[in-house]
Amino acid sequence: MKHRFPVSWLCRVLEISRSSYYKWIRRRTPQYERDDKQLKHEIEQIFTRSNRTYGYRRVYIYLRLIRKLRVNHKRVYRLMDQMRWKAVIRRKPKRYVRSTPQMTAENILNRQFDAAGPNQKWVTDVTEFRLTNGQKAYLSAIYDLGSGRIISHVVGHANNNPLVFDTFHQAAQTTDARNILLHSDRGFQYTSRTFQKMLKDRGFVSSMSRVGRCIDNGPMEGVWSIIKCEMYHLR
Known part of the structure; x- marks a missing residue:
């Protein structure tokens, strides 16, 4: 241009002094x-690898825990805001549908989601996936709060008792521990x-x-939210 x-x-057009220009170059x-x-x-590498699902908080955690970088979360937010990198917005969950249970249990877990170790507190549920061919698939899983791992999962085309029963049998074979707290919703399979x-x-x-x-x-x-948002809805 020059x-x-x-x-x-x-x-003169940009309304700056010549001294400022030469100082800048x-x-x-x-x-x-x-x-x-x-x-x-x-x-950018972390954001791209996550399929644009990570916000600044998760990018910050990844930088600190995985990349071992000493960085402030406000700095990560500032840089992502400059590049207009924002996480994918998650869809609102469906409302709970009431049912008439056969047997119920108290809310013993009572939102105490911390566990001192594995095989103490398990949580379970079933979620639905709509397929491109018009059919539906159902994923049943059991998550160990102590280890932070999915210890069993079963996929089927019907949300029925065998789906949940097979998931439990698969998980029960992984340990001999007893008195494990298994928390669920009040779906007909669990009640x-x-x-x-x-x-x-x-036990x-x-x-x-x-x-x-x-x-x-x-x-x-x-x-479920992470799986659907980061792996299912994007594809």
């Missing part, structure tokens, strides 16, 4: 700008006499969410 138009004319890039450039590269007898025979303690209180099973709902 080879086509005189510098003095460009400065001679300036050295400060260290913090070089650091920001490198950090933007790290953030059935057959399932409650299975728990009793295996498990049944706990159930209150009616219309999905947050009572918050960790399991969180697992």
